[in-house]
Amino acid sequence: MKTQLVLLAPAVQVGADLDAWFAQGGGEGLRAALSNPTGILSTLAEANLRGLGGAGFPTHRKWAAMAAQPAELEKYVLCNGNEDEPGTFKDRELLEKSPHQVIEGALIAALATQANHVYLYVNPHQHCAVAVVRQAIEQWRGCALLAEVAKHQNRPIDLAVVESSGLYIGGEETAVIASVEGGFPFPRQKPPYPAQSGVHGQPTLINNIETLAHAAHILRHGAAWYRDLGLGDACGTKLYSLSGDVLRPGLYELPMGTPLHTLIFEHGGGMLGERAFKAVFTGGPSNTLLGADDLDVPLDFDTLKARGSSLGTGAMIVISEGTSIVRKVAEYVDFFAAGSCGQCPPCKAGTYQLSRLLRRIDTGTGLPNDLQALESLCHLLPGSGRCGLIDGAATVVLSSLKQFRNEYAAQVIAVG
Known part of the structure; x- marks a missing residue:
């Protein structure tokens, strides 16, 4: 299967060099958007671009909610590159190797929504990404194309790294x-949604790095071109972060x-050590597991949903026979327990209890009642927090119990 690279092809040569980006045709998507700003949303709708940070929500609908707010308000576009979940590393690659396609996509979003603040929100642990994005933004600040966007908006564009x-x-x-x-990242209750009340109470659009990068290419080449890149009913390309027990882990478009x-x-070269495939955490560790019977599944939003799974960020963490599912799930739930902000007691206490029960079972000290307690918690906890952290932790535990209950049962102490 030959793939037409959309996001990774320019990443080989461009880096933070804006002139090199323009030489490869960069900027054409933004110029097309400037020539017909009212057509941006319809183009994205026809292309069927969906959020690629995990939710898969139609991008044009999210942008339309922001665009519906009064144009005279201060409006924010936030490019979400926090990316801190195990097994996910696509956004870092885009920011380090080809940040200009992300910035261009963000400026297209600003045009579509009449925004005047565009912030690239980057994880500070990714030192190279932060440095490259800062350099890229400095080049855009002196660029005539950015001045055209500001002229269209009739006010300066505040472009920065946060x-x-x-x-x-x-x-x-x-x-x-x-x-x-400037505060601690406590999730907030919704509604109101960011499009109505976001940064400092002003309308705010938040999109993943990969989503915005795709927008630049869609506006450049058109919706029909983008749709034809996908297989079956799916549209476009996707970055898959492949890791775990495979010979060639890496980022694949x-x-x-x-x-x-x-x-x-x-693409991944098969399993390490010629072991048999056992399972894969789809979309990162906050989603369901798929087993050997699911190897035929197309990796797209709707097909995975029909299988009771989720594409998520596109992270695929592969597990081979001989690797303990209980231990891997325990490691990921430990991550969620450590990551809970503590604002919602059910989340903080619930992730701790899930972690404690899993560690008991993994170390051979668990009892049959612990399995029942795990299941009960997984049914009680979802929806009890202001964000999806507790939901993700419960999802992966419940999915692993459904697929590999025999492993859990084999590790508990028999009673009676």
């Missing part, structure tokens, strides 16, 4: 708002809808 807290919870969209305002088997065995 470092995140570096915490996992800092990537949740309302926590992004809190960080940009493939057509949306590429089968899981193709990603792992053709």
Whole structure:
């Protein structure tokens, strides 16, 4: 299968060099948007671009909610590059190797929504990404194309880098708002949604780095071109972060809808040590597991949802036979327990209890009642927090119990 690279192809040569980006055709998407700002949303709708940071929400609908707010208000576009979940490393690659496509996409979003503040929100632990993005933004500040955007908006464009807290919870969209305002990244209750009340109470659009990068290419080449890149009913390409027990882990840009088997065995080179495939955490560790019977599944939003799973960020963490599912799940739930901000007691206490029970079972000291307690918590806890952290922790535990209950049962102490 030959793939037309959209996001990674320019990353090989461009870096933070704006002239090199323009020489490759960069800026054409923004110029197209400037020539017809009212057509941006319809183009994205026709392309069927969806949020690529995990939720998969239609991008044009999110932008339309922001655009509906009065144009004279201060408006913010926040490019979310916090990326702190295990197994996810696509946004860092884009920011380090080709930040200009992200900035261009963000400026297109500003045009579509009449925004005058554009902030790239980057994890400070990614030192190289922060440095490259700062350099890239300095070049845009002296660029005539940015001046054209400001002229269209009839006010200056505030383009800047904002470092995140570096915490996992800092990537949740309302926590992004809190960080940009200078506070601790506590998630906030919704509604109101960011499009109505975000940074300093003003309309705010928050999109993932990859989503915005795609927008630049869609406006450049058109919706039909983008749709044709996908397989089946899926549209465009997707960055898949492949890690775990594979021979060639790495970042792969493939057509949306590429089968899981193709990603792992053709691009990833198959399993380490010639072991058998056991399972994969799809979309990162906050989603469900898929087993050997699911290797045929196309990796796109709707097909994975029909299988009871989720594409998430596109992270695929592969597990081979001989690796303990209980231990891997325990490690990820430990991560969630450490990442809980403590604002919602059910989340803080719930993730701690899940972690404690999993560690008991993993170390051979768990009892049959611990399995029942795990299941009960997984049904009780979702929806009890202001963000999705507790939901993700419960999802991965419940999914692993459903798929690999025999492993859990084999590790508990028999009673009676």
